[in-house]
Amino acid sequence: MTQNRIYTAALIIIGDEILSGRTQDKNIGQIALWLNIQGIRLKEVRVVADDQDAIVEAVNILRARHDYLFTTGGIGPTHDDITVDAIAAALGVEVVIHPEASAVLHQYYESRGGINPGRLRMARVPDGADLIPNKMSGAPGIRAGNIFIMAGVPHITAGMLDALTGTLEGGAPLLSRQIGCWVAESEVADLLGKIEKAHEGCQIGSYPFFREGKVGANFVVRSVDDRILDQCISALQAGLAEIGYPTVGGGI
């Protein structure tokens, strides 16, 4: 197998509301799935408070370590929305009003009570940044170098991801196939480890469940190589069948 370059990304979720338990995060999942389609792997996520030092620290470590860094949250109009200031500080640049963002916001709020200082805050970007279109509401997302600054509200984030689809360079997407089996994963732990080792570049994940009064597990095999993925799945099915556990393709 030719080893292609692997493109990686990190995500910073910015918001006291996640850390306090008030709000259930939905952005990790949707960004992870979207990235995979772009051929980019989400390698780490950090959830940080609405605190400039915490944001700056995470931004500077993760933007250097990965091809892409995404952030969600903290780009609204209120005093607790400090993401733009923190990222500008991390990059060592000024915060400026982006003329196009300002125009978008003036137009958006024309029929909604007019622009005001809070609303104009959402036109502020780190100097040199570009906009990410927001088709759901007025305030755009922001691209500053390899950093993608997105909304916290999941459906607005989704619209921004749509706008970015196909624009980021990625590698071979990580493929996955799942099979399921009525077995306690602890019965077959050894088998899983051996089959993973025998198939280079495959990872086997084991996800146990308890349903209908019985224990079972789904096994997900991931690889960038479709052929080896198939071989690994076949070996796993054969190995499980051999010890008396027939599998269900696609999972249970």
Add this chain to the structure above:
Amino acid sequence: MTQNRIYTAALIIIGDEILSGRTQDKNIGQIALWLNIQGIRLKEVRVVADDQDAIVEAVNILRARHDYLFTTGGIGPTHDDITVDAIAAALGVEVVIHPEASAVLHQYYESRGGINPGRLRMARVPDGADLIPNKMSGAPGIRAGNIFIMAGVPHITAGMLDALTGTLEGGAPLLSRQIGCWVAESEVADLLGKIEKAHEGCQIGSYPFFREGKVGANFVVRSVDDRILDQCISALQAGLAEIGYPTVGGGI
């Protein structure tokens, strides 16, 4: 106001299944809410891959920085469950079989097909660690110093949190009150900032929504001091009423 010591915690979510988008995390929310009742604030969360280096790095930074460090995931019987090994490596101690965990597992599996090497893996702990009871299934959680190693499956984690309730030293719990209002948050951004500044130790969070064809926002005020919290809420209600926005106690 007397400033009491603030107790903080971090959480590491260990698992490729979260980073791939396969599984929606539910542990951040339940651990955040539980910690708050213990008088401990969740200050940061990291989601890392099933990768020893990534786990060791996060463990060593976060255990030094906070009073408590929680981890979820990677303590099952299979080859991808490497949390115990990684944390032992981070602590520079050996992995040993904990006799009590071994006894629990032998008993648990007696009527479930018997113990085997995969199942006995779940009795492995960093040397010197204690157990956290697991009333939901056989394998216990682990306490190693200020690190609490919990299951990834949310209802098992919940049982382990129950077992820890009241055992960790905390400070004054962070209190919160919410009010709601049919207003675009961008209309009142200025007001929120001013009122927060005027009430020391209070944080005001603003959470906009769009329902019944109208925009609104809930405002959450957080403080450890009940008296200042009440004053801040009253000032916010008065300020919003003054510009024509009556509020609903408890939020909309």
